[in-house]
Each structure stands twice: as C-alpha cells, then as structure tokens.
Amino acid sequence: MNDQQNKHDAAEVVVLGGGAVGTAVAYYLARAGRNVALVELGEFPWGSSKRCDGHAVTYDSPPGYFSRLCKAGLDLFPEVAADLDVDFDFEPEGVGLLIDDERDLETARASIEGKRAEGIEVQFWDRAELRRREPGVADDVLACLNFASDAKLNPMRLAFGLARRAGAYGARLMPRTRVTGIETRDGAVAAVLTDRGRIASPVVIDACGVWAPLIGQMVGLTIPIRPRQGQILVSEKLRGLASQSYAEYGYLAAKGGRKRNGVTADMEAYGVALVAEPTEAGTVLFGSSRRYVGLDTSSHPGVLRAMAQRARRFFPRLAEARIIRCYAGLRPATPDGKPIISPTPVPGFFVAAGHEGNGIGLSLITGKLVAELLGGGPTSVDLAPLRLERFLEPPHAA
C-alpha cells in the first residue's frame, strides 16, 4: 500500500496546534516549500493565543540565552508583518517597568548594561522624566526602566494572518479537526489520525501549548507542561490613560523571593502583578495573575479584585473607569520556564511548546527554528538549552 497515493492524505510535515506558535511553524515550513498540513481543533487561533495579552517583549528575562532568544524573536516581526495580508497591529512602542521600591533602583540600573550588550534598547527614566511622559502613573512611582523596542500586537490577528499566509504558500489548513491518534511504524511517526481522516506523514510537530502533553501521550512521551492560568481585565476605551504598555518591576524581584511593597495576601496567593496594555482599539488590557487551576478558563472575582487593586495602585485615574469584560487564558508552563523546541526519542516527533508567557513574542523565532531544524542544517540559535531531554530521566547505561 502506498501512502502517497492520494496527496491530500499525505504531508511531509503535520503541525498540530493553530495558535501563534503552530501557525508560525506552518508558515515558515510552507514558505520554505515544505508540504505541510496544519491541524487545529477550533479555528486560528483557538487556545491560549486567543486568551492572552499581546506583548512581544525582552524585559522579563535577565541578560543571557533566553533574553537573546526573545530579542531574536522580536526582530522577526517587521519582516513577517510586511509579508502577511492581515494587519496584526504590530507596534514596537516600548514597555516600561515601573519601579516603586527604593531597593530596586540599583538592581534595575545595574541590569541595563547587560541588556544593552544584547542589542536591546533600554532607558532609565527618573521620577521627573516618568511624570513628564506619563502623567497618569501614580506619584509615588520612583522610576521606570523602559524597554523602548518591546512591542505590542494583536495575537489573534497574528495567528489568523500566519495561517492564511501559510495557506497561500501551499499549506493545507485543517481547522475544526480533532487529532485522535498518531500512528507509528517501527517506533517512528507514520501518520496522524483525525476525525477527518488519516494524514500519512513522517514528521509531526506538537505545537499544542497546554494540550501538548495530550498529544505526547499518543506516542508514549511525557511532556512536562502545566497550564498556568492568567486573568485579564478589559477597560472601556480610555484614550490618554497611558501612551504605551507598562508592567511592574517589583514582580521580577518577587520571583527571587522578595516581598513587594503594598502587596496583599490575595495578590501573593494569586500571583498578581500589574501589566497594562493599551490596545489599538482604545481599550486597555490589565493583567496579570498566575495560578495552577487545571484547564479552567473562567474568571474568578477574587483574582479580578486583586488585579483591579493592583491596576489602580499604579494608575489612580482608573478609579472611575469601567471594566467591560474579563477573560482568562492558560500559559503552557515548563518546570524551568523555558520552551521546548526539540526532537524527541520518537523519530519524527518534535515538540514546539511550553512558552509560558512568551508564546506570542517567541512564535516567529520558534517557527523559523523548527524549519531550520527540519532542514537538517545548523539552526540560527543553539537549541541545546531547549531540548526535551533536559526534563527526561537520564537514560540507563547500556
């Protein structure tokens, strides 16, 4: 029996997952001329990429490998924006980290050089400068570390546009398709089984984010990704509240175990930290929270309250502004907070998932790296730190 008899039932590569990462992988593969099928349970996008904010940033990592990866990812957006026929509102207008604790001033200043050495544009605004640029920020905020090239974009339109363009390059788009199994032959990937038929293929890319482990199970792999829920508040249209996005510097410090000023027990318990993103439409998105609550994407009033308190602390003018909608999404979190972009012990099965809060910003670089990886040549970024093996039991001696 010949798998290639009907070309519609076969592909060189099947990408599973139509979020920002999966559509970017399909886009780069199709652009490189590969015969690729993109399978998604819902539409493009459907999972976390439809329930997130739209930041593509370098601010949230210390100088080093991951920071450079984020920078490489950010640098790809202008070229792809020009190639897509969907405008995804890419705006590299900067993201500022608001500093409200004297103890953070020195560490913040000290981090600048390392980031600048990576080509990242960082500015330190003292209190007067911050007041001048952003009168809506609370008076007692001491300074701002501004990552001037960090960007915002519309992630829903990004993934939609990537899928469309992948289709134009020849990718077969399969929305509303459920993966029911993966067929192997002699231990290697042979086909993807779906509720719309079998697709023979020697290569499968698991780009299913928080659902990636379910796909991994189909070939006996344990992929250590857990859903880490984040909630978002959407304000009414508020032109003039803030001229760009902001986050709180203290949260980076809090990751190191230090308690932030003015943080309630609720905020600690729910992992609440300010993120504010004025959208192109005029509404402002306010995050963030971090909780492990399974696949629950409902809103939780207690978490929302803590987030509103945090938002108001940095933007007092919000007091009377109205919240018109809330939603929640699931970050695909790995044990070390870095994605998995990797081959696996199952020949032909690759993972491109686990980007936690950086999936939008890292979507394009992930797509590019997977295309390079499948091309067999050297990759433009060393992928060793992102291999799945880092989480696997050491192999038994032969």
Add this chain to the structure above:
Amino acid sequence: MSTYYDLCVIGAGPAGMSAAIRATRLGLSTLVAERQPGPGGQIFRSAESASPELLRLLGHDCARGRKLIRTFRACGAEFWPEATVWGLEPGAVYVSRGGRSRAVRAGHVLIATGAMERPVPVPGWTLPGVLGAGAADVLLKSSNLRPEGPVVLVGNGPLLVQSVHHLKALGVPVSALVTTGSNAAALRALPLAPAALLRPAYFAAKGALAARVLLGGAPRYSGARDIRITGRDGDFTVTFRTGGRVRSVQGATVLLHEGVVPETRATQLAGCRHDWHAKQRHWYAAADVWGRTSVTGVSVAGDCAGVLGADAAMARGRLAALNVCREAGRLSTARRDALGRADRLSLVRIRAAQRLLDTVFAVAPEVLLPADEAVVCRCEELTAGELRTLLAAGCASPDGLKAQSRAGMGPCQGRMCGQAVAEMIAQASGIPLEDLAPYRARMPLFPLSFDELAEMALPPL
C-alpha cells in the same frame, strides 16, 4: 462580609416573584436581585404605579401584575432593586448595588432573567427614533412616554400586534403595519389549532386583539423583505419588498419587533447547557419541569428557559421553588410532586398553545440575515459587509469572528450582535446554526468600575 441566603433569585419578573413567594412560604431565606427600580419584569413594569389611563389600557395584565407584586412585597423575601448581578460561580453571586459590589453566598441560585427583544439589524435601525416595539412599550409603562405618530410598525410576533392595539387606544396614529410573517405560516399552524382550545381565555383575548388590528384600517403588508429605514427622527421612510414589488411607507417613528428571545447571558455564564429552538431560532437554558439545569445548584424559571409568557413564568417559578425546597430538605419528593401538580398541568396546556404561536409567528431565517450596509455590532460600529469579508477569509464561529473583528467585544458583550453574527456564519459556512456555540459569556455581565471591583467585599482567603 458576605451574606448567605438559601436561595438567590436573579430577576423579579413573574417567574422570580412567584418563586420567591413560594420559597419564603416554605421557609427558605430568599434574596431577589432586580436590575430595575421595582419588581414586575417587562410585562408588569411599573404596574404598581400605573396611571388610571394606563390601567385601563393594560387591563387584565396590569391588574394581576399588581396583585402578584403586592403578594411578593409582603412575602418576606429580601428584595434588592437596582441590583445588577455581574458574576456567578457555584454557590455565589456577585451583585452591584448603589455603586458597591459584594459576594452573596447562596445555597441555590435561580436565574429568572426573562426575555429580550430579538435584535434584527436592518439598514437604519441605529437611527434615533427607530426603536424596538417592546422598548417603546417599556417607555410607555415606566415613563408614560408615547411615540410620536404616525408610527410604522415593522416585523413579526404577537407583541407587535399588541403594540398596534396600544397605540390605537392611546390615539397615536399608525401609518402602516409591515409584517415579515406570511399568511402561509398561519395555514401551517392550522393542524395545531385544537391545542388553542385548551386555553380558550387566552386565545379569545389575543384573537380579539388581532381582529381589531385588521379592522383598524391601517394598511398592512405581509411577507416584507429587504427592509431599509432612511430619513431622520420625525420623518422616516421604510422601504421593503413584498410580492415582487418594492413599496415604501412614511412615519415619524419606526417600531421594530421580531419576537423575543431568552436572555441567557447569566445562564451561559453559569455554564448551563442550552438547547436550540428551531422555529424561533434562539437558544434557551435547558431545564426539566422543575427548572433544574445541567449545573448543580442552578435552576431557571421563566422565559430564559424558553419563551412561554407570563402565566407559564409564574407556574415555572413556583415549580422551581418547590424543587429547591426539596433539595434543601424542606419538602419530601412526594409533597413537592403533590404541590406542583396543578402548575405542571397548566404548563402542558400552555406549551401546546405556544407551539401554535411559534408556528404562526415562525421567524423566517432570511429576515435575520442583515443586508451588507446594516450595522451589526453597534458597540464597534461594524457592518454586516465588513463582517462578511472576514467570514470569507476563514472565520467560521462566533468566537472566531469576535477575535478577528472585535464584534461582541464592546460594553454590551454581544447582546445586540450575537444572533445576527451566528446567522451570518451559518449561512456563509454551511454549518448548522445549532452547531455553532454562541459568544462565550464573560464577567462582568454589566460594566463596573475599577473602584467598585477593587473595593468589593469578599470573605478573606
């Protein structure tokens, strides 16, 4: 800081009031939260304070509304008027009242949010002076405001017929009645006619209404399609196609009505299963005869569980309360069944009659498909044409289109555009509408300020 009630009822219409009366009588501590300043719901709106003229006009409806409201006020249930429920989760309801929000813990939640006029976008429907016939009815009941005549009425459904009657009684001239229904629909309903005999009083009253409309002398057109409204407040032209001819009529005010649909955002937010009504083309909260939904601890009563009108709403409210009492250990199953027997029987009769109405006033699917130039999403000012461009680009679900277009992301959360969007997607994609999940309902169901959320009283962690 939180408050506990055995039963929290959302909505003080006929269903919510009837449930509260029965529940308190059987010993449940009951809270009723209502968005409006007083109890009554849409049908008994302002019945307590109606002027003698209005009383004469509304007659029987108003009188029985006053009686129900009186009993409700005296029943011992805690009543919160002007209270907006914006969030729901198992065992708790989040209520905004007087600019402050709080969590109310409840052993059981009964959602009785009623129905709303079906928004049907046509070109010109957003012009000032064009409003829903039901909205005009509310203005009349609550503020004694009557529309400027002559009035053009456009659409379908029993309430439209009632509006003509009200306008005539108030001396407001009607220049035309333009219905989207057809005489054929009435013929299709004939086999169901014996069901009407089970509830003769109701049909005698409605039949007399319809007859008066026909005798009224205002021109009446049926089977209207491609309806467009142009002009401005006080001077509108309504054009439409019927029987292969394009016609136009003039009026100072245009009242639109294409039936009512269940108000399901609260039941959607609660995660209840919903069923699809094929003839009336809407979703309603699925429930058994006792109002039990697919979610433990959440019941429904009244039109949000399927449009059956006020008599049914009262019966369903009482039945739901009986079952909540049984679940709370106040009634045995046998006692519940015995106390509910009469209401269950009357519901069987009402449902049979409703099948007749649903057929006579069946909504024509093509009437619900907006013309390209019609504004569909009023919050984001998106036209049907703009949305169809995105549908052609690959969106095939309400939430998918919302993500790409922002339709449904505004302050009304898709209340106005959700149904038209679903109809357009079904038409463009060939996916049956009942297979398309509606917009996902999200907190807050009604906007609230950052201050109010930040200062909400909650029990400590």
